[in-house]
Amino acid sequence: MENSNTTNTDEDDSKSINIEVPGEDKTRYVSVELPSEQYQRLDDLKDRHGLTWRGLLMHTHRQLDAPKIESTDQYEQLNETRQWHGFTWKGMLLHAARDLEEST
Structure with a gap:
């Protein structure tokens, strides 16, 4: 089961997300910091699509x-895709949001 933690940071009212990603031999964590408004947009979108x-x-x-x-x-796999396309982890999330918004 995925474990994601969200924390508020004082800087610019942003939120930090820690995403657990399983690996073959160990679990790794991806940390992403987003402005609160962007976080809320992504959070609503992921909930709407059941993700x-x-x-x-x-x-x-x-x-x-x-x-x-x-x-x-x-x-x-995720890291290879991210690097191949020159994305940051935040960019990966934003790309998914844009794609899902365009498909609805």
């Missing part, structure tokens, strides 16, 4: 062409 934060990352991975890698490690 988790990790689900938004996986949506982007599935929508974009990326080189095939042998590993079944979800973190490695």
Whole structure:
């Protein structure tokens, strides 16, 4: 089961998300900081589509062409897609949001 933690930060009223991504031999965490308004937009969107934060990352991975890698490690797959397209982790979330908004 995915574990995501959200914390408020004082700077510019932003929120920090920690997304648990399972790997083959260990669990890794992706941390993303978003302005509160952007966080709320993404949170509403993911709830509307029945996704988790990790689900938004996986949506982007599935929508974009990326080189095939042998590993079944979800973190490695996401990271390879992210690097291939020059995204930050935040960019991966925003890409998923844009794609989901355009499809509805």
